[in-house]
Amino acid sequence: xxxxxxxxxxxxxxIAILLLFAWIALGASQRSDYERIRGRAARARFIVFWxxxxxxxxxxxxxxxxxxxxxRHLQSGSAEVITATGHQWRWELSKNxxxxxxxxxxxxxxxxxxxxxxxxxPQLRLVAQTQAMPGYTNVLRHTxxxxxxxKILCLEYCGLAxxxxxxxxxxxxxx
Numbered sequence: 288x289x290x291x292x293x294x295x296x297x298x299x300x301x302i303a304i305l306l307l308f309a310w311i312a313l314g315a316s317q318r319s320d321y322e323r324i325r326g327r328a329a330r331a332r333f334i335v336f337w338x339x340x341x342x343x344x345x346x347x348x349x350x351x352x353x354x355x356x357x358x359r360h361l362q363s364g365s366a367e368v369i370t371a372t373g374h375q376w377r378w379e380l381s382k383n384x385x386x387x388x389x390x391x392x393x394x395x396x397x398x399x400x401x402x403x404x405x406x407x408x409p410q411l412r413l414v415a416q417t418q419a420m421p422g423y424t425n426v427l428r429h430t431x432x433x434x435x436x437x438k439i440l441c442l443e444y445c446g447l448a449x450x451x452x453x454x455x456x457x458x459x460x461x462x
Contacts, residue, residue, distance in 0.1 A: 292346075300339070303335075311324055366391055366392035367391050368381075369381050370394045371393050371394065371395045371439070372398055373397040373419040374398045375452075376441075376446065376452040377452060378404075378452065380456065383455065383456055383457060385457075385458055386458070386459055386460075386461050387431055387459065387460055388430065388431070388432065389430065389461070390429075391431065392426060393428075393429070394424050394425075395419045395425045396419055397420060399421065399445075401419065401420050401421065402419040402441045402442075403416060403442025403443035404425075404427065404439065404441070405441070406437055407437060409436055414429065414431075414437070419443075431458040434459055436456075436458075437457075438453055440452065440453050
């Protein structure tokens with residue numbers, strides 16, 4: 288839906304800019320017209336720039352408000368920390384059980400190549416993801432809202448046994 292809208296807006300804007308360019312170019316019949324045309328071109332650039340700003344700002348704000356990312360309501364230090372390290376072809380988790388409703392902070396790294404750290408719910412829908420990169424630790428914060436067995440799969444092709452690279456995280460009801 289957004290791609291179709293973006294495509295249509297882009298086509299309309301490109302056509303408008305081409306027409307504006309043609310209008311300015313056709314108006315320059317003699318060298319003496321240069322100053323008058325330069326002023327018109329400056330005004331046209333000003334109008335196009337601010338028109339694009341006014342047009343695009345609400346579109347960007349509206350589209351960003353609908354992203355499926357959780358709100359960053361976690362306070363530093365309030366989350367349970369789980370270290371996740373990717374190796375060809377397995378995940379090592381410092382803990383494999385968490386409680387529903389409690390924030391979890393995954394510290395994701397790798398011991399070899401780049402991996403994609405994806406958490407899938409019991410229906411195998413992706414609920415959170417980040418990259419595991421050599422020499423760097425990414426932090427992924429997530430609060431599980433439903434109990435169940437969550438799969439952790441690699442999202443980045445990492446070699447021959449990539450398809451078998453998975454772990455399981457159990458989310459239990461609060462006590």
